[in-house]
Amino acid sequence: MIVLNVNGRDHSLDVPPETPLLYVLRNDLQLNGAKFGCGLGQCGACTVQVDGQAAYSCLLPVSAAAGRHVRTVEGLGTVEKPGVLQRAFETEQAAQCGYCIAGMIMRAQALLDANPRPSEAQIRAHMQPNLCRCGTHMRILRAIRRAAGLPPDGKMEAA
Template sequence: MSLTLTVNGADHVVDADPATPLLYVLRDDLRLNGAKFGCGLGQCGACTVIVDGQAVFSCLLPAVAAQGRKVLTVEGLGTAAAPGPLQKAFETEQAAQCGYCIAGMIMRAKALLDAKPRPGEAEIRAGMQPNLCRCGTHMRILRAVRRAAGLPANPAVPA
């Protein structure tokens, strides 16, 4: 079946089974490899992209459900030569260790900051909670989100 998907502001026609997870269409058909396959169960967040402003696990979303909606991947935020503000914040804070989760983390942070540009510490932690970093750079990731939001690097965390 032909599907028309709007990804990073451009329309793409792909021939895919409607039930194919969006993640596979992004990676295999569109060659956008930022979103990663982690668990396939929506539990790790490595595959996170933004659909109509909401962070979603692309491993769980059927490609047909993305038709008529705006999909944003990490590739739509900037490039290695000209990183976007979130990408730059993650780089400055050295938030990536192995890098596998980072695209999903950046996309989750983008959705959070688009919805609430200056979130509180609890909102940042709750907003980022669905995504996991197996290398344990969570504190650097939180600093990167705070940096991108223009917040203090190390706020007092309420008990």
Template sequence: MSFVLTINGRDHPVDASPETPLLYVLRDDLRLNGAKFGCGLGQCGACTVQVDGKAAYACLLPVAAAAGRRIRTVEGLGTAEAPSPLQKAFMVEQAAQCGYCIAGMIMRAQALLDATPRPTEAEIRAHMQPNLCRCGTHMRILRAIRRAAGLPVEAASA
């Protein structure tokens, strides 16, 4: 079946069976390789993108459910030459170790900052809870999010 996906403000016609996860279409058909395949079960968050402004697991979102909605991937935030404020904060804080989870972390954090520009520490932690980093750089990731939000980089007591 053919669908039109609206990704980072551009329409992309794609041909796929309706149950195909959005993640496969992004990576295999559209060469948008930012979102990663981690578990395929909605448990790790490496595939996180935004759908209509909310963080979503691209591995569990059938393309039939994604068509006609606003999809945003990490490629829509910034480039290597001109990173977005949140991407810049991740770089300054050296929040990536292996980096596999980072695109998902950034997209989930960006969804929070778009809705709540100055979140509390508890809001940040509750919001980021679904996404896992196996290298264990969570503390740096939290610092990067605080930095991007203009909050003190060291946590207030959570």
């Protein structure tokens, strides 16, 4: 039995220890926000937070997440009451097909949790591992700036 804490709730799971966290989230816990993209840690669609840090859930065995705090996009808010970052993504219309967005939001959330007012360079370096094949990166960056209360065009480096 593995006890997994997701979004503040403990779940007892009878799964092989090497099962990727992503499969457990989607198949056993019906948390379908995180997506399977490449399965190789190269696209970021599966990104969740583990102990506050962004992690590829497709390459994280569930046993490695046991006893730690896992947070998924479902933990940030609901359709009725979206979180600050989710609302910013919506306002900026940052999703095209939407497949990458849960991962984008969770990676960005990890940055804002550690650093509520990041510089433009810090945002870009932090978001670098996550890919969007529709090409909405500019809107994604605007959404992150909006959530952080930064100027939408990212031009504030002179300060």
